[in-house]
Amino acid sequence: MTSxxxxxxxxxxxxxxxxxxxxxxxxxxxWPATLALAAAMVLYVGxxxxxxxxxxxxxxxxxGQPLTIGPARFVPAPGWQMDVARSRPGQSxxxxxxxxxxxxxxAAWHGDADGLLRREQRLLERGYRLRVEGEPSxxxxxWGLQGTTFAYYGARTSGRLWLVMDxxxxxxxxxxxxGPNQDTDAGAQALTEAQDMLASMDLGAA
Numbered sequence: 001m002t003s004x005x006x007x008x009x010x011x012x013x014x015x016x017x018x019x020x021x022x023x024x025x026x027x028x029x030x031w032p033a034t035l036a037l038a039a040a041m042v043l044y045v046g047x048x049x050x051x052x053x054x055x056x057x058x059x060x061x062x063x064g065q066p067l068t069i070g071p072a073r074f075v076p077a078p079g080w081q082m083d084v085a086r087s088r089p090g091q092s093x094x095x096x097x098x099x100x101x102x103x104x105x106x107a108a109w110h111g112d113a114d115g116l117l118r119r120e121q122r123l124l125e126r127g128y129r130l131r132v133e134g135e136p137s138x139x140x141x142x143w144g145l146q147g148t149t150f151a152y153y154g155a156r157t158s159g160r161l162w163l164v165m166d167x168x169x170x171x172x173x174x175x176x177x178x179g180p181n182q183d184t185d186a187g188a189q190a191l192t193e194a195q196d197m198l199a200s201m202d203l204g205a206a
Contacts, residue, residue, distance in 0.1 A: 074202075077097075134151060
């Protein structure tokens with residue numbers, strides 16, 4: 001039978017328990033351990049920086065070729081790139097250009113269109129402290145999709161949200177365009193390109 005482990009008693013004059021390192025005695029140097037710790041931190045931080053450089057967050061997409069997210073597919077506008085860090089296969093796809101974002105998300109939804117609209121507006125107003133202005137309006141895409149859209153504003157950010165419900169699949173497609181509102185010309189150009197991408201969308205991918 002294996003004998004039970006025992007903890008050694010404190011030795012008089014040493015101030016340590018068996019199995020644990022003794023505290024440095026007066027005059028005992030601790031610089032080797034400090035140097036080793038500092039070197040490990042430098043290697044760790046340097047490794048993270050190298051990883052960031054080797055794995056860019058934005059990736060080019062093929063121009064003219066449809067992108068697919070769940071049942072939705074659309075043609076990206078020239079110059080937009082995929083934000084890899086914020087995109088999730090089968091759930092969300094985020095394109096970026098000049099500080100603006102075009103986010104497409106698909107999710108299950110078993111409620112009605114009015115409940116979905118209220119949820120999204122409440123999230124923007126209470127969760128992100130943004131202001132929804134004007135009344136929601138309907139829209140159609142070139143492929144016959146229809147849904148609801150509204151604009152929202154903040155001190156530094158403005159955007160527009162489009163909601164499309166696919167009752168047959170019990171799925172909602174949320175398209176969110178947003179970016180800085182300091183440069184109105186750049187914002188208007190980005191919005192036009194976002195509307196072009198939306199217009200090319202259909203739900204025939206799955």
